[in-house]
Amino acid sequence: MFKHKTLPRLAFAMAATALMALPLAPAQADADKTLTVATMWEALPLSMKPRRSRFFNESEILDTLVKLDFDMELVPGLATSWERVSPTVWRFKLREGVTFHDGASFDAEAAKFSLERVIALLPYASDLLNIKELRAVSSHELEIETNEPFAALPNQLTDAITGIYGAASFDADGEFVKPVGTGPWVFGSYSKQDRTVVSRNDAYWGDAPALEQITYRYIPDHNARALALETGEVDFVVHLLPSDVARMKADENFTVHMDPSAGLYYGAFNAGETSVLKDPKLRQAINLLVDRDILVKGALDGIGKPAWTFFPPEFPWAAPEIDAYSFDPDRAATLLSEAGYEKTDGAWTKDGEPLTLRILSYSSRAEMSAITETLAALLEQQGVATDVELFTWAGMLDLVKQGDYDVSVVFWTPEMTGHPDLHLKSQFHSRAGLNYQNWSNAAFDALVDKGRTLDAGPEALETYAKAQEILQEDAPILPLVHKIYVAASARDVTGYKVHPSGFFYNFKAVSKQ
Numbered sequence: 219m220f221k222h223k224t225l226p227r228l229a230f231a232m233a234a235t236a237l238m239a240l241p242l243a244p245a246q247a248d249a250d251k252t253l254t255v256a257t258m259w260e261a262l263p264l265s266m267k268p269r270r271s272r273f274f275n276e277s278e279i280l281d282t283l284v285k286l287d288f289d290m291e292l293v294p295g296l297a298t299s300w301e302r303v304s305p306t307v308w309r310f311k312l313r314e315g316v317t318f319h320d321g322a323s324f325d326a327e328a329a330k331f332s333l334e335r336v337i338a339l340l341p342y343a344s345d346l347l348n349i350k351e352l353r354a355v356s357s358h359e360l361e362i363e364t365n366e367p368f369a370a371l372p373n374q375l376t377d378a379i380t381g382i383y384g385a386a387s388f389d390a391d392g393e394f395v396k397p398v399g400t401g402p403w404v405f406g407s408y409s410k411q412d413r414t415v416v417s418r419n420d421a422y423w424g425d426a427p428a429l430e431q432i433t434y435r436y437i438p439d440h441n442a443r444a445l446a447l448e449t450g451e452v453d454f455v456v457h458l459l460p461s462d463v464a465r466m467k468a469d470e471n472f473t474v475h476m477d478p479s480a481g482l483y484y485g486a487f488n489a490g491e492t493s494v495l496k497d498p499k500l501r502q503a504i505n506l507l508v509d510r511d512i513l514v515k516g517a518l519d520g521i522g523k524p525a526w527t528f529f530p531p532e533f534p535w536a537a538p539e540i541d542a543y544s545f546d547p548d549r550a551a552t553l554l555s556e557a558g559y560e561k562t563d564g565a566w567t568k569d570g571e572p573l574t575l576r577i578l579s580y581s582s583r584a585e586m587s588a589i590t591e592t593l594a595a596l597l598e599q600q601g602v603a604t605d606v607e608l609f610t611w612a613g614m615l616d617l618v619k620q621g622d623y624d625v626s627v628v629f630w631t632p633e634m635t636g637h638p639d640l641h642l643k644s645q646f647h648s649r650a651g652l653n654y655q656n657w658s659n660a661a662f663d664a665l666v667d668k669g670r671t672l673d674a675g676p677e678a679l680e681t682y683a684k685a686q687e688i689l690q691e692d693a694p695i696l697p698l699v700h701k702i703y704v705a706a707s708a709r710d711v712t713g714y715k716v717h718p719s720g721f722f723y724n725f726k727a728v729s730k731q
Contacts (some may be wrong), residue, residue: 541690
């Protein structure tokens with residue numbers, strides 16, 4: 219098992235193993251019935267903050283009203299069916315005979331209570347769901363009235379942030395205490411900076427899990443996370459470094475799971491007055507100067523798909539008529555010249571000053587450093603100077619909000635709910651809370667506003683195609699890589715399948731043999 223490691227890596231593995239020799243969680247189940255998972259992000263199960271709350275859905279402590287199958291099609295969750303009864307009203311029939319983990323019954327009042335708490339505590343959810351009023355019209359029928367006609371609502375209700383919390387999740391003041399849901403896994407314990415333990419819900423309304431317990435181990439160091447699997451400390455690891463993937467694929471002791479999933483690595487341009495990228499010609503030129511094929515090979519060992527548009531071509535809402543970017547330095551040179559730049563001694567300059575881009579990113583995601591540094595190297599080769607700085611996510615975001623950057627390299631999941639509204643609205647609409655790029659386009663806003671009112675069909679496709687065309691031509695972003703989700707497990711772990719949403723482990727189908 220250790221034949222591939224160098225001595226330094228072995229020493230690091232031993233140190234990591236020693237650090238991980240912490241007291242075991244209480245009520246440890248049999249080893250064959252327990253799956254230990256190494257994660258890049260700490261679960262933080264006692265917080266509802268937006269990113270961390272996704273853990274409740276990833277781990278299936280909570281259920282959503284609507285779910286996505288492995289073809290990204292809408293399927294029943296806690297709602298068994300739904301219909302649009304007027305332009306602004308949706309009616310959901312809810313599953314009967316379901317109980318929360320504390321024994322309380324799930325019904326329309328419970329669903330109403332949960333969604334109202336989510337909207338009150340998570341500002342992002344309010345924009346996502348666009349809800350005016352929730353009404354329990356019978357014990358198991360919930361009506362949702364939206365502020366305007368909103369065709370995307372069932373898709374938005376698959377978002378992990380809309381998981382249904384039982385009343386026992388909150389204290390008497392309405393503040394979140396712990397996750398109490400209806401899912402196949404029950405929250406057990408949490409040890410800060412170490413682990414979260416969940417156990418099987420024997421009263422689950424769906425197919426019962428084969429395993430009895432899952433322990434999520436927080437191992438933020440990317441090398442240590444892989445080594446934990448190789449030394450047998452964990453059974454399953456997510457977010458591997460590309461350099462670890464090839465080694466594990468060649469070792470019969472491990473199974474590497476790889477499939478396309480929702481997710482795009484991209485450069486978000488600062489289109490405001492504080493950046494040279496306020497000029498759309500410059501933004502277009504940068505898009506033409508970065509060879510994504512080389513970037514994927516160089517930064518990710520080929521684990522990813524070069525991104526020349528915001529949505530991947532496989533996404534049903536992607537517009538095939540869009541003129542995708544390509545690596546074209548000559549066309550870029552024309553645009554740069556039109557913007558007043560000239561190339562001198564291999565460097566692009568204007569008024570004697572070199573074209574320099576301040577590029578920010580964050581290192582907590584495994585592959586982000588390599589992508590950012592490779593992007594900078596490719597731009598340097600084309601005569602664009604770069605100033606690269608890596609921060610924590612919060613540190614980078616502080617600078618972005620101040621407009622103190624030119625490009626921020628980020629990861630997002632534009633296809634996660636199977637509908638284009640999720641990220642076209644939340645990321646790029648001029649009134650969106652997450653639009654930190656200072657980009658505004660009235661025609662784009664109008665198309666996105668119209669698109670969310672339209673049922674799926676030719677008019678909706680045409681509307682979103684026009685919005686994507688503006689996004690491509692006005693270029694507030696630099697699409698880089700469409701994600702390939704990678705995980706690895708010990709060879710005795712069976713039944714795992716990558717979910718294309720990228721936010722759903724489905725460990726209830728997993729067993730150890």
